[in-house]
Amino acid sequence: MIKFLFKGIIRDKSRSMLPIIVISLGVSLTIVLSGFLSGAMTDMVDQNAKFDTGHVKIMSRAYAENKDQLPNDLALLGVDSLMTALQVNYPDLQWVKRIRFGGLLDAPDGSGESKGQGPAAGIAINLLDASSGEVERMNITNSIVSGNLPKNAKEALIGDEFASKLNLKIGDEVTYFGTTMNGSMTFQNFIISGTIRFGLAAMDRGAILLDITAAQEMLDMEDGTGEILGFYNNGVYDDKAAIALETAYNEKMKDNPDEYAPEMFTLRAQNNLGDLLDYANNMSAIFVIIFVGAMSVVLWNTGLIGGLRRYQEFGIRLALGESKGKIYRSLVLEATLIGIIGSLVGTSLGLLGVFYLQNYGINIEGMVDNSSMMMPTVMRAKVTPDLYYIGFIPGVFAMVFGNMLSGIGIYKRETATLFKELEV
Structure with missing residues (x-):
């Protein structure tokens, strides 16, 4: 038939x-x-996961409530021991430290006078530690327009659009103006090792990337960090597993009354990604x-x-x-x-x-x-x-x-x- x-x-x-x-x-x-x-x-x-939220993110309770203001005065402390505990208890995730900060970037001319200034949105990651996987995760190598990756903590990457706006070239020195974790003023000079374009308009207009050790020193955050991000080893976000992990972790911390105690958030719980x-x-x-x-x-x-x-x-x-x-x-x-x-x-x-x-x-x-x-x-x-x-x-x-x-x-x-x- x-x-x-x-x-x-x-x-x-x-x-x-x-x-x-x-x-x-x-x-x-x-x-x-x-x-x-x-x-x-x-x-x-x-x-969003690679640049901001991670598959899960750990912040202090106080920092989480005001995270849009980048309140590094409410950041996590004692992170070396916390990172060790996370790596032992949750080996199926890779844990990395990041610091977000904002300030003013000044570009001096040959006579030391300012030839341009602009607001900077800074991100500090493990640029010099290849084992962290941050360079690959954020596709930094392929995003470099000119120059190279920083070779030491005194070098920085800057957004290509930002560099054009300030008329900066590779090897130029810039000065960062901002505040430390304790509220005091900080001034730090960096050498531009390269310019970068992520293809994200929100970042390219004023991005500056530093190694996290330089940011910790500059912001008086030794053994401190704003955020700890966790990424599953297979690189794929698992919503059910992340929610279960968040629930179990926060359950352990619920009896701790300290407002600086760590709290975990899944990708779903951030930036309206749910x-x-x-x-x-x-x-x-x-x-x-x-x-x-x-x-x-x-x-x-x-x-x-x-x-x-x-x-x-x-x-x-x-x-x-x-x-x-x-x-x-x-x-x-x-x-x-x-x-x-x-x-x-x-x-x-x-x-x-x-x-x-x-x-x-x-x-x-x-x-x-x-x-x-x-x-x-x-x-x-x-x-x-x-x-x-x-x-x-x-x-x-x-x-x-x-x-x-x-x-x-x-x-x-x-x-x-x-x-x-x-x-x-």
Whole structure:
């Protein structure tokens, strides 16, 4: 029966070509949009994790309440022993220290007079310790526009856009003005070893990167840090595992009344990323529902048109003694075959589109120039295992559902009127 119906589909293109085209377009759009938005959301979450939130983050309770103000006077102390305890108790994560700070960067001219100043958003990481993995994690080597990585604590990286604004070159000396952890003024000179562009407008406008030992000395934060970030060793954020870890860690600390006691936060609990994660997880289902509904309406109408064209065929089959139920079942089976063929074609086309967008992406740099959000300037799709089968859900279901609705007309045929029709 299947072989017979398949031959009919191949030979009678007038009844199969339009549904296959509609299904192919709908399935390919479902896959491309699902893959692109999934990749874009994943990239945004990944960027936030690497540059800000980590998979989990530990801060003092007081620091966490005011973290947008970068309150280093409320930072964690005794971090060497805390880091040791974290590495022993949670070996499936890599733990790193970071200090965020803000201040003023001054660029002197040849005579020592200021030739330009600008607000600096500083990040201190383990630039000189290769075992920390920070250089690779933040893709610093590939993001350097000119110059090189710092070779000692007296050198710094500066945003390429920031350097152009202050008319700085590699080897120039700059002076940082700010406040220490204790509230006193601090002044520190650094040599520009390189300029960098992360592709994140929020950072590139005023970024300065230091080694954490230099920042600790400059800010009077010996054995202190603003944040401790934890990253799973496989590099993939596991929401359930992170929530369980956060709950267990904070449960141990709940009896400690000290406002400077450490507290853990998952990626989900920071920067409103929880809603973004939920949306990304439900995105495929949303697209399937939308396209099943839209394609069902289109294919229902297509089925009605095809049913009218085949009205006489159904009448002859009924007149020859074939039951209405058998005709209806053969119509549904035929729709299933057409849905599978259209879904195969649509999935192939959709995956080609996703692979292209994964490799080349869409440049949105002009749209985020003035944005403070941490998001990549090139949005890429992501090929995930579900894209290989998700298109069959709207493709097959919509075709079958549309033909089931249009096929109801078979049961409205009256056998008594068939002979009159056939006589004409």
